[in-house]
Amino acid sequence: MDGNKQIEDRFRESLESFELPYDAEAWTSLEKKLPKGPKTNYLKWGFGVATVLVIVGIISVLLVNHSADTANTHPEGKVNNDSKNTKVEKQSEDNLLRKNDESPKKIILNSPKEITSLKNTTEIASEHTTVHNSVSASDNTNPPLNSLNVVLSNETKVQDPSKKSSNIVQLPDFASKCYGDIFEMLNKEEHTLVLTSPSGKKIQIQKGDKLTCTLEETGVYTISYTDRLQSNSILDEKSFTVNKSPMLELQIADELDYETGLPVLHGECSTNETIVRWSLNGKVCENANHVKHDLLLFDKGRNIIEISAQNDFGCKAKSSRIFHLQEDYNLLAVNSFSPSSNDARRMNFMPYALTVRNVPFVLTVLDPDNSGTVFTSTDASQPWDGIDRRTGNLIPLDKAYIWRVVLSKPVQGEKLVYTGSIVRF
Amino acid sequence: MKVIVEGCLRNDRRSQEQLFKQFYGKMMVVCLRYISDKDTAQEVLQEGFIKVFDKLGVFDFKGSFEGWIRRIVANTAIDYIRKAKRSPFLSDQDNDFKQEGMDEMVENEKMDLLELKGEIALEAIGKLSPAYRAVFNLYVMENYSHKEIAELLGINEGTSKSNLAKAKMNLQRMLNEKFKHIDS
Numbered sequence: 164m165d166g167n168k169q170i171e172d173r174f175r176e177s178l179e180s181f182e183l184p185y186d187a188e189a190w191t192s193l194e195k196k197l198p199k200g201p202k203t204n205y206l207k208w209g210f211g212v213a214t215v216l217v218i219v220g221i222i223s224v225l226l227v228n229h230s231a232d233t234a235n236t237h238p239e240g241k242v243n244n245d246s247k248n249t250k251v252e253k254q255s256e257d258n259l260l261r262k263n264d265e266s267p268k269k270i271i272l273n274s275p276k277e278i279t280s281l282k283n284t285t286e287i288a289s290e291h292t293t294v295h296n297s298v299s300a301s302d303n304t305n306p307p308l309n310s311l312n313v314v315l316s317n318e319t320k321v322q323d324p325s326k327k328s329s330n331i332v333q334l335p336d337f338a339s340k341c342y343g344d345i346f347e348m349l350n351k352e353e354h355t356l357v358l359t360s361p362s363g364k365k366i367q368i369q370k371g372d373k374l375t376c377t378l379e380e381t382g383v384y385t386i387s388y389t390d391r392l393q394s395n396s397i398l399d400e401k402s403f404t405v406n407k408s409p410m411l412e413l414q415i416a417d418e419l420d421y422e423t424g425l426p427v428l429h430g431e432c433s434t435n436e437t438i439v440r441w442s443l444n445g446k447v448c449e450n451a452n453h454v455k456h457d458l459l460l461f462d463k464g465r466n467i468i469e470i471s472a473q474n475d476f477g478c479k480a481k482s483s484r485i486f487h488l489q490e491d492y493n494l495l496a497v498n499s500f501s502p503s504s505n506d507a508r509r510m511n512f513m514p515y516a517l518t519v520r521n522v523p524f525v526l527t528v529l530d531p532d533n534s535g536t537v538f539t540s541t542d543a544s545q546p547w548d549g550i551d552r553r554t555g556n557l558i559p560l561d562k563a564y565i566w567r568v569v570l571s572k573p574v575q576g577e578k579l580v581y582t583g584s585i586v587r588f
Numbered sequence: 589m590k591v592i593v594e595g596c597l598r599n600d601r602r603s604q605e606q607l608f609k610q611f612y613g614k615m616m617v618v619c620l621r622y623i624s625d626k627d628t629a630q631e632v633l634q635e636g637f638i639k640v641f642d643k644l645g646v647f648d649f650k651g652s653f654e655g656w657i658r659r660i661v662a663n664t665a666i667d668y669i670r671k672a673k674r675s676p677f678l679s680d681q682d683n684d685f686k687q688e689g690m691d692e693m694v695e696n697e698k699m700d701l702l703e704l705k706g707e708i709a710l711e712a713i714g715k716l717s718p719a720y721r722a723v724f725n726l727y728v729m730e731n732y733s734h735k736e737i738a739e740l741l742g743i744n745e746g747t748s749k750s751n752l753a754k755a756k757m758n759l760q761r762m763l764n765e766k767f768k769h770i771d772s
Contacts, residue, residue, distance in 0.1 A: 181706025182613030193634040
């Protein structure tokens with residue numbers, strides 16, 4: 164059992180020949196994950212399916228186009244399309260749909276009752292989609308698949324404008340907002356929405372459009388529906404207030420301060436609020452409500468420092484900075500020493516942080532070959548002088564020994580155990 | 589073996605099962621060397637075998653078939669631990685000098701020492717911290733160099749060497765305790 168090579172060989176030998184008993188359930192589980200059936204060329208199949216779909220699609224479009232052309236050139240249908248008479252128009256649709264008899268939707272035009280239901284459908288649909296708007300009744304180049312939409316648009320158009328304008332639109336109530344909030348609104352109505360900022364800037368939101376904007380002014384915003392058919396008269400108007408948000412600006416030091424033996428990052432914020440909240444890597448720092456705060460950064464890598472505040476309006480603000488730490492905090496220990504050095508700081512070994520921090524600890528130095536304890540200390544003024552306590556001799560040169568420090572009272576966020584290696588040179 | 593492999597290439601379930609059955613025991617050990625949780629190791633093993641079945645067509649039978657499978661399974665396990673934790677290989681403090689639980693490994697029965705060795709070795713490796721375990725496995729079991737390990741795990745060579753030394757020290761201590769227990 165002596166020596167590193169023996170350990171390696173021993174593990175290698177024992178594990179290379181070691182085998183666990185077979186578990187039939189493992190196969191059952193694996194089988195479920197395996198592709199079913201004999202291996203096939205999925206790529207080839209994919210192309211095949213895609214080709215068939217494309218061909219079917221083209222044929223469908225050609226067939227439907229042909230039907231639509233026939234319907235649009237039908238004398239009766241043409242006359243009826245131009246007519247303002249709803250009754251005749253219905254007949255035209257009836258003719259059109261009889262020719263395109265593949266679609267089950269077309270059946271709904273066969274009775275007056277069903278036309279009513281179609282009108283309802285039209286109105287509901289117009290609230291939720293812009294597709295109907297884009298289709299023109301006179302546009303014969305549109306694929307007939309859209310002809311239903313064309314009909315629906317016609318249905319809407321033949322409605323009495325006065326009846327349409329009597330449509331009551333109602334805006335919801337808006338809660339107060341904060342400066343910098345994102346405002347979103349989808350216009351589902353026939354009418355135009357207008358958002359007016361406190362300084363008078365107007366943004367129009369057409370039917371079917373969605374407005375997304377940042378509220379960059381404080382004060383009262385108004386939002387209104389205007390009727391485009393009646394000289395932009397206002398149908399409904401609501402307002403909401405945009406309150407100011409807290410002013411926050413975070414500043415952090417460029418480097419850590421190790422004066423106390425701990426990795427301290429000094430932070431300070433400028434704000435008009437009295438209470439701020441500090442957090443480090445998503446964790447709120449306890450008892451840190453003031454404009455100045457010292458953060459302890461132990462871990463290597465990206466550390467995110469964030470402050471946040473909330474004002475009397477309930478508006479919040481955040482500010483953050485990132486601090487990149489090059490290496491983990493390891494009690495500021497050196498990795499080599501020389502008892503014969505003229506420099507007192509390099510003559511013995513004791514992690515520097517333990518000499519300036521008032522923290523109880525146990526330092527142990529171990530021989531990696533046999534785990535034997537070479538040195539222990541609980542007093543920072545009693546560093547290791549390189550003597551192996553088992554033999555009373557100085558340890559050999561260039562051999563790495565393992566050191567380990569266990570703290571009995573680590574500070575918040577700090578780990579309990581530190582380790583490292585130390586070499587005599 | 590060629591017959592089984594040819595069956596697997598045809599996606600024949602019986603051949604696939606035979607192949608899986610033949611190598612399950614050894615490959616499960618490979619996974620457990622990297623991942624101490626048995627269920628997770630089982631899943632990684634399955635993922636490894638899916639890759640084996642998928643890549644069988646490129647195996648030319650010139651080298652060791654078992655070695656080829658072992659490398660695929662080991663790489664799958666390494667990929668898993670790399671994805672599972674952001675930087676597991678830099679941490680070298682967790683479970684340092686961990687000994688607890690070792691006494692439970694063999695108790696109350698006289699086991700043949702040779703048979704026992706594999707189980708003890710596997711369990712001891714499982715007790716190492718992920719950082720030590722990964723380096724030990726790659727260096728000792730897969731014969732990677734420290735340079736290769738450093739590149740693979742995103743650490744520097746010094747950390748790899750240091751983690752290996754600490755891993756061996758911990759394993760040595762565990763085995764010392766174990767053999768003392770068995771002797772008594």
